[in-house]
Amino acid sequence: MNEIGGDPVPKISYRSDLVVASPIRRIAALLAEARRRKDIISFGGGAPSLEPPKELVEEAIKILKDHDVTRPFAYGATKGILELRETICADLKKYGGIDYNPDQVIVTEGATEGIYVALSAVLDKGDEVILMDPTYLGYSEPIKLLGGKIVRLPVYIGEDFQPSLDLLNEKISDKTKAIMILSPDNPTGRVIREDIAKGIVDLACDHDFWIIADDTYKHIIYEGKHVWISALENAYERTITVCTFSKSASLPGLRLGYVYGPEEAIECMERIKQYLTLCPNTFSQMVVKKFLEGELKERYIKEVVVPTYMERRNVMGKALEENLPDATINWPAGAFYFFVDISNYLKQLGMDDEEFANKLLEKKSVVVIPGKYFGENGRNHVRLTFVSETNERIVKGVELIAEFIRENVK
Amino acid sequence: MNEIGGDPVPKISYRSDLVVASPIRRIAALLAEARRRKDIISFGGGAPSLEPPKELVEEAIKILKDHDVTRPFAYGATKGILELRETICADLKKYGGIDYNPDQVIVTEGATEGIYVALSAVLDKGDEVILMDPTYLGYSEPIKLLGGKIVRLPVYIGEDFQPSLDLLNEKISDKTKAIMILSPDNPTGRVIREDIAKGIVDLACDHDFWIIADDTYKHIIYEGKHVWISALENAYERTITVCTFSKSASLPGLRLGYVYGPEEAIECMERIKQYLTLCPNTFSQMVVKKFLEGELKERYIKEVVVPTYMERRNVMGKALEENLPDATINWPAGAFYFFVDISNYLKQLGMDDEEFANKLLEKKSVVVIPGKYFGENGRNHVRLTFVSETNERIVKGVELIAEFIRENVK
Numbered sequence: 011m012n013e014i015g016g017d018p019v020p021k022i023s024y025r026s027d028l029v030v031a032s033p034i035r036r037i038a039a040l041l042a043e044a045r046r047r048k049d050i051i052s053f054g055g056g057a058p059s060l061e062p063p064k065e066l067v068e069e070a071i072k073i074l075k076d077h078d079v080t081r082p083f084a085y086g087a088t089k090g091i092l093e094l095r096e097t098i099c100a101d102l103k104k105y106g107g108i109d110y111n112p113d114q115v116i117v118t119e120g121a122t123e124g125i126y127v128a129l130s131a132v133l134d135k136g137d138e139v140i141l142m143d144p145t146y147l148g149y150s151e152p153i154k155l156l157g158g159k160i161v162r163l164p165v166y167i168g169e170d171f172q173p174s175l176d177l178l179n180e181k182i183s184d185k186t187k188a189i190m191i192l193s194p195d196n197p198t199g200r201v202i203r204e205d206i207a208k209g210i211v212d213l214a215c216d217h218d219f220w221i222i223a224d225d226t227y228k229h230i231i232y233e234g235k236h237v238w239i240s241a242l243e244n245a246y247e248r249t250i251t252v253c254t255f256s257k258s259a260s261l262p263g264l265r266l267g268y269v270y271g272p273e274e275a276i277e278c279m280e281r282i283k284q285y286l287t288l289c290p291n292t293f294s295q296m297v298v299k300k301f302l303e304g305e306l307k308e309r310y311i312k313e314v315v316v317p318t319y320m321e322r323r324n325v326m327g328k329a330l331e332e333n334l335p336d337a338t339i340n341w342p343a344g345a346f347y348f349f350v351d352i353s354n355y356l357k358q359l360g361m362d363d364e365e366f367a368n369k370l371l372e373k374k375s376v377v378v379i380p381g382k383y384f385g386e387n388g389r390n391h392v393r394l395t396f397v398s399e400t401n402e403r404i405v406k407g408v409e410l411i412a413e414f415i416r417e418n419v420k
Numbered sequence: 421m422n423e424i425g426g427d428p429v430p431k432i433s434y435r436s437d438l439v440v441a442s443p444i445r446r447i448a449a450l451l452a453e454a455r456r457r458k459d460i461i462s463f464g465g466g467a468p469s470l471e472p473p474k475e476l477v478e479e480a481i482k483i484l485k486d487h488d489v490t491r492p493f494a495y496g497a498t499k500g501i502l503e504l505r506e507t508i509c510a511d512l513k514k515y516g517g518i519d520y521n522p523d524q525v526i527v528t529e530g531a532t533e534g535i536y537v538a539l540s541a542v543l544d545k546g547d548e549v550i551l552m553d554p555t556y557l558g559y560s561e562p563i564k565l566l567g568g569k570i571v572r573l574p575v576y577i578g579e580d581f582q583p584s585l586d587l588l589n590e591k592i593s594d595k596t597k598a599i600m601i602l603s604p605d606n607p608t609g610r611v612i613r614e615d616i617a618k619g620i621v622d623l624a625c626d627h628d629f630w631i632i633a634d635d636t637y638k639h640i641i642y643e644g645k646h647v648w649i650s651a652l653e654n655a656y657e658r659t660i661t662v663c664t665f666s667k668s669a670s671l672p673g674l675r676l677g678y679v680y681g682p683e684e685a686i687e688c689m690e691r692i693k694q695y696l697t698l699c700p701n702t703f704s705q706m707v708v709k710k711f712l713e714g715e716l717k718e719r720y721i722k723e724v725v726v727p728t729y730m731e732r733r734n735v736m737g738k739a740l741e742e743n744l745p746d747a748t749i750n751w752p753a754g755a756f757y758f759f760v761d762i763s764n765y766l767k768q769l770g771m772d773d774e775e776f777a778n779k780l781l782e783k784k785s786v787v788v789i790p791g792k793y794f795g796e797n798g799r800n801h802v803r804l805t806f807v808s809e810t811n812e813r814i815v816k817g818v819e820l821i822a823e824f825i826r827e828n829v830k
Contacts, residue, residue: 018657019657019658019682019684019685020542020597020624020628020629020630020658021542021597021628022541022542022684022685022688023540023541023542023543023544023547023688024544025540025543025544025566025692026540026541026688026691026692029691029692029694029695030691031690031691031694032694035498035694039497055495057494057495059490061489061490061493062489062490062493067484067489070484071481071484071485074477074480074481074484075481079471079472079477080469080471080472081673082673083471083472083670083671083672083673083674084467084672084673085465085467085672085673086673087449088445119529119675119696119697119698120697120698122694122695122696122697122698123696123697125695126695126696130433130435130436130565131432131433131436132430132431132432132433133433133435134433134434134435137433148694148695151694151695152695155540155692155695156435187430187431214430218430218431219430220430247428247429248429248430260493261493262493262494262495263491263492263493263494263495263496263701263702263703264493264701264702264703265529265697265698265699265700265701272429274429274432275429275432278432278433278436280441281436281439281440281441282435282436282439282565284439284441284442284445284532284558284561285439285532285535285536285558285561285562285565286529286532286533286536286562286696286697287529287530287532287533287675287696287697288529288530288532288675289675290675291673291674291675291701291704292673292674293673293674293703293704294701294703294704
């Protein structure tokens with residue numbers, strides 16, 4: 011029996027001790043509070059700041075004014091409504107040239123549920139999952155919840171954060187069950203090179219493990235092009251791809267993503283999802299379907315999303331180079347973030363990246379995310395998103411970081 | 421390596437073998453297909469058939485027309501937006517007279533995710549959960565996914581499906597971690613008696629286990645009144661309550677429910693939910709908040725939901741008594757279902773309940789759910805929902821069941 015504030019409650023599960031609260035969500039919550047008191051420049055959470063396309067808002071109103079108003083409020087199939095899955099398949103064909111049918115697609119509550127069901131369908135206790143280090147911090151906790159073991163594959167800023175196939179080969183064991191490939195990556199902005207992706211597929215074939223491709227940022231690319239992993243030779247039957255509408259359509263609050271892959275894996279995810287969330291939000295699905303129809307998505311991404319974020323990226327990159335000359339700055343090829351190696355400054359400051367971030371917030375009201383949250387190899391870096399502030403505030407924030415360093419060098 | 425249609429895919433998890441597809445979801449899918457070909461009377465799935473309150477549809481449109489349209493499409497807190505949690509607390513106070521604060525509440529993707537996170541927060545491998553038999557079929561699969569063990573507590577139609585405290589006492593072991601209490605119950609329609617609920621709380625205190633109260637149908641009551649388990653003496657610190665807006669507000673497609681209980685348990689659920697679904701749908705939360713404000717909910721439930729379903733229940737009960745005189749019929753005190761003991765007929769037909777349901781659909785195009793899906797002790801019963809058909813079709817469907825029996829008695 012635990013004692014909580016004097017009141018006894020029965021024991022909580024050890025399982026829940028396996029997972030830590032997301033530090034980025036924690037910072038976001040603190041931030042919301044702090045903002046009520048003062049102006050804070052946030053290079054923290056990667057939530058899209060654009061309005062969703064107005065056509066989607068109009069579509070939402072139209073659906074609600076429709077005479078059959080019961081439909082958007084009714085249960086749908088666990089895998090998602092068929093019309094949306096058909097539209098997703100057409101979209102995959104259009105952009106990726108890949109062939110999937112609606113039974114190979116499951117609609118999820120954002121990429122978060124996509125990652126969880128994908129891992130659930132392939133992982134058993136003790137199975138190993140290879141994660142790049144650093145990479146998105148939302149992979150390790152579900153792997154732990156599912157009894158899996160994390161094997162870290164270091165990637166380095168000096169190599170554009172591209173994984174080394176030799177090093178990967180060393181990390182593979184007879185327990186390897188999957189590798190996660192996030193491209194473009196969070197936090198590093200790396201777009202995986204096609205020859206390296208092919209090498210990973212070859213290793214996955216040789217050692218018979220899954221590739222879980224997280225395509226969350228596939229449309230947010232500034233340089234190079236997206237590699238559709240499942241389209242690579244021999245990859246189709248061992249690749250599960252996770253995707254989301256949150257970033258490309260600027261509507262994370264609708265909580266919609268999807269997973270596609272071999273039908274046998276999708277069928278497992280469907281069974282598991284029945285007991286996690288039953289089915290996706292019907293109304294949201296009807297709205298999002300519109301995004302994939304006609305030219306709306308293409309226009310919104312080409313004319314709004316990529317140009318806006320590209321400009322902010324250029325502003326931030328330039329400001330970083332001018333203000334932090336001793337940092338190692340790798341311009342992101344995609345996604346929303348700079349992942350900056352500030353080890354030279356940290357040495358002068360006598361701080362680690364977490365202390366740096368905490369004191370920077372305290373003294374200058376600027377939020378950055380400590381690199382170590384993304385893996386051991388992320389230490390001495392900080393992640394800065396350019397997604398949520400204007401150009402002027404981006405410059406101001408970077409200047410404040412430089413000021414903070416000047417004032418605190420020992 | 422599995423061979424699927426000739427294409428090799430890496431191994432799927434054993435975990436996914438733990439769970440079976442929900443037979444009711446399977447029947448619903450078959451039904452959707454069959455309905456395109458012929459008229460089918462469905463006493464199958466318990467999806468609300470009413471339109472949601474028109475005020476909620478108006479509110480939804482108002483939110484979308486608001487000048488700050490980014491809000492409904494943005495991420496919110498993992499536990500749900502604060503305004504909704506505050507409104508939920510006021511609602512719990514108003515209807516149940518119970519005191520909770522917003523930190524003791526987490527908003528979930530329907531009761532389904534509520535059940536999953538509640539079980540996740542308390543269960544470790546090998547822990548036992550006591551389930552009544554029969555009861556809702558959505559408990560056993562998540563328990564298995566989480567490595568728990570199911571202990572069945574039989575309840576009997578002759579005892580109004582009320583659990584026996586003596587028998588419960590026998591089922592408790594040092595591995596007992598929780599008991600699930602669904603009241604009103606699906607499939608039996610039982611509303612738990614207060615003295616029995618108190619007895620369960622006493623046993624939970626003596627043996628230090630959790631009570632997970634599933635209040636999905638708390639507002640759908642025809643006789644007696646709802647027992648608010650956490651309000652019973654000594655129950656507050658060991659009761660986690662799961663609830664949903666799907667049934668009372670007729671909007672299951674918005675996928676919103678909530679869980680309340682001791683803050684320590686809610687905090688665990690929050691951590692786990694971060695990696696399941698991240699946060700609930702912001703737009704849906706803004707809409708549903710309206711349901712709990714002013715007199716809307718009270719009016720909708722008193723004037724629309726309960727009268728409509730009560731009338732259909734009365735029509736179905738009367739039709740069952742007239743047409744199936746050899747069945748044992750227990751009128752449901754709440755929820756959407758009759759759970760009818762048809763063993764006398766099954767003996768004459770030489771069928772079990774599943775074969776009965778299959779042949780009835782084939783020959784008469786009437787859907788009922790085999791009782792065994794709800795537990796071993798549900799064998800020789802069938803569940804009939806009165807939620808989705810009109811009075812006329814309810815009578816017609818029951819007459820067709822009687823006709824089927826007459827035509828097939830050996």
